[in-house]
Amino acid sequence: MAETTRDESIVTAETSALTVGVDWELAASIGRRVARPGPRVTRYTMDQARAELAAAAVRAEGPVREVTGLADGLRVPTARIVDRAGWIDAASRSMPAMLTDDPQPETGLGAKIAGVQAGGLLAFLSGAILGQYDPFSTDPDTGEPGVLLLVAPNIIAVERQLRAVPSDFRLWVCLHEVTHRVQFSANPWLTGYMRENVSGLAGGDEDSVTEVLARVTEAARSGKPREKGMVGVMQLLQSPEQFEAFERVLVLGTLLEGHADHVMDAVGPAHVPTVEQIRAGFDARRSAPRNPLQRLIRALIGMDAKIAQYVRGKAFVDEVVETVGMERFNTVWTSPDTLPKMSEIDEPSKWIDRVL
Structure with missing residues (x-):
């Protein structure tokens, strides 16, 4: 999620063909060097925020599992709370891992040129991402697959701009990202399916x-x-x-983001007292005018298309759950054959007729 739990996700599989022929070590180095600093905060404030975010990620797990009916009985993993440089390092490892379990370093002049370009993109995105679930990486502490990242300085910056209650906003962010973790933890085949299609998009x-x-x-x-x-x-x-392959990844991303938004709406009112103010402020902030350079960058990396993806996906999930209930909706996670098709995203009744 970038700039909110409902906004532009950083590492979009739709653009992951960029993982081919990139010196990601150089990209990370460039990204760390040129990334803008986060908001000015005291060490006490940052330490407090990091502790609260870690606790909120654990708190969010129960309500998300209850609403979705997924991941019951699985261990509740610990989130990694990072700064912008930490997110850049994690993203630079995740990108090549999308394509293979054993990524090899890219060398050569072309890979280095691409690495410089990718480093600039990582630097830009590092100031926009609030949180991200990465199913392709391994937790360095536990060795288990999947890592939930929360970017503390960006969360602090946005909650200040929205004048949100910090504890409420932090939990709100975690609800969305924890839903992604639950989606992949409960349905491990999703990681392989996404990797297969990303490879098809990038390869050949x-x-x-x-x-x-x-x-x-x-x-x-x-x-x-x-x-x-x-x-x-x-x-x-x-x-x-x-x-x-691109269309399959796009549809899966639309489902995942729409499902996370649906869950956030279902859980939020009972657990986030100021959720209405947060959502209103966030939506207003997201639609605010941007300068020409920001608009260009957003267009180039598909951010505005990503916003539409959230809206379409949520509408699909809302209608199916309202029609048949969450338990029957969860048939969607059975296999690639039960995922919605592109034509079904905007007409959920077609998916219901075909699958249920």
Whole structure:
């Protein structure tokens, strides 16, 4: 989650083709060097925030499990509370781990150039991410798969801007991120499924410029692109096989984020006293005007498309749960075949008819 539990997620699998041919060690070094400092806080304030966030991540686990009906009986892991540099280090390890269990360092001039570019992106994102569940990394303390990261300085910065009650805002953030942890912990196959499709998106023979231009020209001549917006652009620039993998990852991300938002709404009123003020302030902040450079960066990394992803996913989950209940909704986690298709996200009744 970036800039909120309901905003732009940093490491989006939709853009993870960037993991190929990147010197991620160099990217992390560049990112740490150019990342902007966080808000000014005393050591006491930061220590207090870190302790409260760690406790909130544990507190959130019970209500999330109760509402979702997932992960009962599993151990409650400890969240890692990090600063911006710590998040950059974690992200630089996670990116190549998306593609393989045993990532190898990239070398060569091209990888270093890409590493410099990726470092700048990591630096920008390190100031926006509040929290993130990373299913591809291993917890350095326990050796278990999956790591929940909470970026303390960013959470403090946003709660100050919103004038939110710190304890409420911190728990609100944790509810969303813990839901992601529960999704993957209760359904381990999701990690492999995502890795398989990310590899399909990033791998394979690259199309020649001629082939890409041919697809663009064909779409222009017909005047009827199959999809609009970012999806349409990706459809033109990728091979059919890559686009299918991209679409599967996009649908899965939409489901995961929409489910987390649904759970946050279901749990919030009973456990976060000021949840209405937090949500109103956050939504207003998210829609506030941004300078041209910020708008450009957001467009390039798909942040605005990510916001739409949350909205569509939540609408899907809301309608299915209202229609059939959470227990039957959880059929969605059975296998790749029970995940919604792109055409079903906006028409949940189609998913209900096909799967249930």
